[in-house]
Amino acid sequence: MSFFSKFKNLFKGQEQEEQNLDDAKIIEPATLDAEETLEEPAAPAAQPVPESSPVAAEEVKDAVSAGVSQGSIEQAQDYHQKMSKSRSGILSAFGDLMSRFQTVDEEYFEELEDILIMADVGVTTVTELTDELRREVQRSGVSDPRALNEVIVNKLYDIYNESISGSRELNMQHGQPTVILMIGVNGAGKTTTIGKLAEQFKSQGKKVLLAAGDTFRAGAIDQLAVWAQRANVDIVLGTEGGDPSAVMFDAMQKAKNGNYDVVLCDTAGRLQNKTNLMNELAKIRRIIDREYPGAPHETLLVVDATTGQNGLSQARAFTEVAPISGVVLTKLDGTAKGGIVLAIGKELGIPVKYIGLGEKITDLEPFRIENYLYGLFAEMFE
Numbered sequence: 001m002s003f004f005s006k007f008k009n010l011f012k013g014q015e016q017e018e019q020n021l022d023d024a025k026i027i028e029p030a031t032l033d034a035e036e037t038l039e040e041p042a043a044p045a046a047q048p049v050p051e052s053s054p055v056a057a058e059e060v061k062d063a064v065s066a067g068v069s070q071g072s073i074e075q076a077q078d079y080h081q082k083m084s085k086s087r088s089g090i091l092s093a094f095g096d097l098m099s100r101f102q103t104v105d106e107e108y109f110e111e112l113e114d115i116l117i118m119a120d121v122g123v124t125t126v127t128e129l130t131d132e133l134r135r136e137v138q139r140s141g142v143s144d145p146r147a148l149n150e151v152i153v154n155k156l157y158d159i160y161n162e163s164i165s166g167s168r169e170l171n172m173q174h175g176q177p178t179v180i181l182m183i184g185v186n187g188a189g190k191t192t193t194i195g196k197l198a199e200q201f202k203s204q205g206k207k208v209l210l211a212a213g214d215t216f217r218a219g220a221i222d223q224l225a226v227w228a229q230r231a232n233v234d235i236v237l238g239t240e241g242g243d244p245s246a247v248m249f250d251a252m253q254k255a256k257n258g259n260y261d262v263v264l265c266d267t268a269g270r271l272q273n274k275t276n277l278m279n280e281l282a283k284i285r286r287i288i289d290r291e292y293p294g295a296p297h298e299t300l301l302v303v304d305a306t307t308g309q310n311g312l313s314q315a316r317a318f319t320e321v322a323p324i325s326g327v328v329l330t331k332l333d334g335t336a337k338g339g340i341v342l343a344i345g346k347e348l349g350i351p352v353k354y355i356g357l358g359e360k361i362t363d364l365e366p367f368r369i370e371n372y373l374y375g376l377f378a379e380m381f382e
């Protein structure tokens, strides 16, 4: 069974449960007003909650064994709700395609390519996808475009998974602080993301320290200090125009003496001057590594999803100045072109580790390709 069928079945299983609970609620005795009735209220007709159908239960078991848990249902629903801009763009284009093509032909493939490229899925991914679809159509003889929808989603899932190398989880340390270096151009959402991550770690009971290493942009230090306050975590402040490596040194000392679990390091995002940035990041990494050999344990590149292909070329340029272990894609709630996740996976081979789905401190989700594809395409299969 494909990942999507399994995923879909889990939702079917959940809907069935909710329906069962609703059915049971309708006949709850609490809904009768005993005060106003002279007669004894009828014996409560509460019935046991009916069991889910054995088929649904079996399918849910399948989905769970495919790694889809209750937690991921909630996450997927969150993705679904907050990615509505991207989804409505893609779904209306697909709807239009379905209404105009009764059979799959070359023109259908060309239009499909256009839709996906417009959604920022990226030319390489789109070409690989449609080449495979053409082969699939030849092999299976499928001619109804509707029958291809699920195949498309499954292939996007496979292409992403095959492109990514490296761990998709954060490389968390035990017995020493996990040092995370955040890089990315100004305005991508770096500061906000550091605040959101701090909040998440804090809510997991971890002791968190921020290092305000963007000493270049006026106001960056103050802005990070505001997030530290919001998340109620400690911060090492630099001085505007000062040496960011000095901030990192102080932060590493404080982390050691204060038994911190996580240090989140902000950096300046001056991509315009690649050599300077490369030297600055190399120096920062050296200082951190000297205090904690092997650190930083993560270097996360923050990319603004609304910048589309521009964001992708920015990301590519950053891979030339520092080794990147993961991408945080921000503002996925604010774009109608959410396909950029797939382009980044395919073109850079770096896992997207988090996505930003809003401006609030809680609007950051660990990235899961299943949830993302559900968020984008779910209604296509209803």
Ligand SMILES: Nc1nc2c(ncn2[C@@H]2O[C@H](COP(=O)(O)OP(=O)(O)OP(=O)(O)O)[C@@H](O)[C@H]2O)c(=O)[nH]1
Pocket: 184, 185, 186, 187, 188, 189, 190, 191, 192, 193, 214, 217, 220, 223, 269, 330, 331, 332, 333, 334, 355, 356, 357, 358, 359, 363
């Ligand atoms: N809708 C939405 N807005 C976001 C998200 N992440 C960040 N933002 C907004 O993007 C804007 C820029 O975010 P910052 O965190 O200031 O960006 P930055 O990369 O730190 O920029 P510099 O401080 O200039 O380096 C702010 O208005 C944030 O509220 C997100 O996931 N969704």
